[in-house]
Amino acid sequence: MDAVLTALLVPFLGTALGSAFVFFMRKDMPQPLQKLLLGFASGVMVAASVWSLLIPSMDMSGGSVVPSVLGLLAGFAFLLLIDYITPHIHADGEVEGPRSSLSRTAKLALAVTIHNFPEGMAVGVAIAGAVTADFSMAGALALSLGIAIQNVPEGAIISMPLRAAGNSRWRSFAIGSLSGIVEPIGGALVLLLASAITGIMPYLLAFAAGAMLYVVVEELIPETAEGAHSNLGTVGFALGFALMMALDVLLG
Numbered sequence: 001m002d003a004v005l006t007a008l009l010v011p012f013l014g015t016a017l018g019s020a021f022v023f024f025m026r027k028d029m030p031q032p033l034q035k036l037l038l039g040f041a042s043g044v045m046v047a048a049s050v051w052s053l054l055i056p057s058m059d060m061s062g063g064s065v066v067p068s069v070l071g072l073l074a075g076f077a078f079l080l081l082i083d084y085i086t087p088h089i090h091a092d093g094e095v096e097g098p099r100s101s102l103s104r105t106a107k108l109a110l111a112v113t114i115h116n117f118p119e120g121m122a123v124g125v126a127i128a129g130a131v132t133a134d135f136s137m138a139g140a141l142a143l144s145l146g147i148a149i150q151n152v153p154e155g156a157i158i159s160m161p162l163r164a165a166g167n168s169r170w171r172s173f174a175i176g177s178l179s180g181i182v183e184p185i186g187g188a189l190v191l192l193l194a195s196a197i198t199g200i201m202p203y204l205l206a207f208a209a210g211a212m213l214y215v216v217v218e219e220l221i222p223e224t225a226e227g228a229h230s231n232l233g234t235v236g237f238a239l240g241f242a243l244m245m246a247l248d249v250l251l252g
Helices: 002-023 031-060 066-085 104-132 137-164 169-178 182-192 198-225 230-251
Strands: none
Touching: 002 104, 002 137, 002 169, 002 182, 031 066, 031 104, 031 137, 031 198, 031 230, 066 104, 066 198, 104 137, 104 182, 104 198, 137 169, 137 198, 137 230, 198 230
16 A cells, blocks of 8 residues: 555655755756756656556557557557647746647646646556556556656746746745646546456556657657757666666566
């Protein structure tokens, strides 16, 4: 139970940690640190998607690739749809998406909140696999950690503009942190349905992998490759991938 609760809460804590930057930084998160963190999170999430989600999905399907392929493509399609119909956030704080009367800061908070929900569901799927099937809890924890690291810059992206707009530090921190509360909620909802989804677990594991890989390909890797210090993103990716690979082999 402790491991389940930890895996659910760690992504939210990553958002809260990023939001807390408003207390001790006057400017944005240093670009080298942001590149390193995003690269590291990318490596962890790619490795977790392969070893902790896709391979178990195929194993549970008796070697068939059909559930894994369909689930993977559905995960990509779902996140693509979300990006199409909602405000779309980049790690540098730029927001794209449908026109609305919302302020830039409100769009930032909305975009992060909406994107956090399927990430929380992905963690919930991984935990459900560990609880109801032959799946590694260590893999679920590692996936949760990768998402949490990715959430650190996102929390800062929300709280720091709020502070610059005249809000108090505590109010800015609270709003930034609350954007991540949907992640444990999404994970918990999946767990509540765990017994009902056992039969489609191969599809759901691959779906979670597709959602994670979409975030990496669409958001994280492009941000680490742009501008200066791109090599730090590459170094971070290698370290994150190697760490997740080792954890999956040693603890899986």
